[in-house]
């Protein structure tokens with residue numbers, strides 16, 4: 001069934017939840033993949049399912065056991081995948097995945113962060129062992145990182161975070177976004193529709209220690225030819241087949257394919273909101289839609305050609 005507008009009661013927050021008057025929601029591919037059942041066993045928890053998990057707004061009610069947030073706080077929250085709830089005027093969020101947003105961070109910027117920036121942050125810090133304290137992330141030399149689909153929601157944050165982690169960044173995107181991706185800090189940018197771009201060859205001849213693969217449809221042999229001996233590909237779109245390849249690679253090679261499954265953490269969301277506040281992380285907004293036209297935002301996300309984030313505002 002396709003998306004429809006329905007009237008539902010304003011949800012009531014449970015003990016450890018807050019009720020947010022939504023000011024902005026951002027869409028992610030996981031929203032429509034959940035609706036289409038592509039991510040089975042991740043399915044909507046109940047129907048009608050209100051999609052979208054990334055919201056910013058103002059708290060209008062707090063549950064009885066909420067200790068760190070209060071009515072009137074401007075916040076950013078990551079809602080759960082099964083509950084969703086973001087494409088609405090009001091949404092309930094868990095206290096443990098809600099952080100305060102100061103006036104320097106707009107609602108649209110805040111709502112853009114949860115899935116896209118948290119997953120880029122998780123990949124870089126937990127899998128690629130990049131840290132953001134000015135060091136090289138181990139080994140003395142800056143790591144060589146490739147970010148594919150660097151013009152997308154995840155990729156545009158990944159480029160900036162990798163640079164904050166002192167990496168050398170090669171990025172792929174379409175020709176129309178090369179200047180943008182360079183302006184986000186990428187050292188080298190490849191047009192993915194050219195033979196060199198499709199081959200992922202670094203113009204300076206570098207091999208990659210880490211690939212953040214935010215694109216789909218790139219073969220292992222293409223990555224293999226460009227990885228260092230112990231290089232890794234972090235797969236943002238794992239499938240049952242790629243999970244099997246990942247397990248097999250562990251047995252035969254030091255070059256690894258690692259599936260990424262986002263495990264959102266409040267302190268990381270807080271960290272990212274602060275980066276935005278301090279002007280160290282920019283959000284590129286592809287387009288904004290009103291809630292009454294959310295179906296157009298939905299189609300835009302499914303189309304797969306957004307530059308940055310798609311925002312819906314009530």
Ligand SMILES: NC(=O)c1ccc[n+]([C@@H]2O[C@H](COP(=O)([O-])OP(=O)(O)OC[C@H]3O[C@@H](n4cnc5c(N)ncnc54)[C@H](OP(=O)(O)O)[C@@H]3O)[C@@H](O)[C@H]2O)c1
Nearest residue numbers: 029119149151152153154174192215236237260262305306
């Ligand atoms: N595992 C997780 O926890 C997790 C978390 C977040 C996201 N993801 C997944 O990560 C993927 C990326 O998410 P997203 O939000 O960044 O998607 P997105 O914003 O929809 O990505 C769109 C962008 O990707 C570019 N692109 C598409 N194919 C490309 C290719 N082969 N090479 C270079 N650029 C390409 C497009 O450029 P053009 O318009 O020029 O084609 C467009 O700018 C999705 O599959 C998503 O489901 C997974």
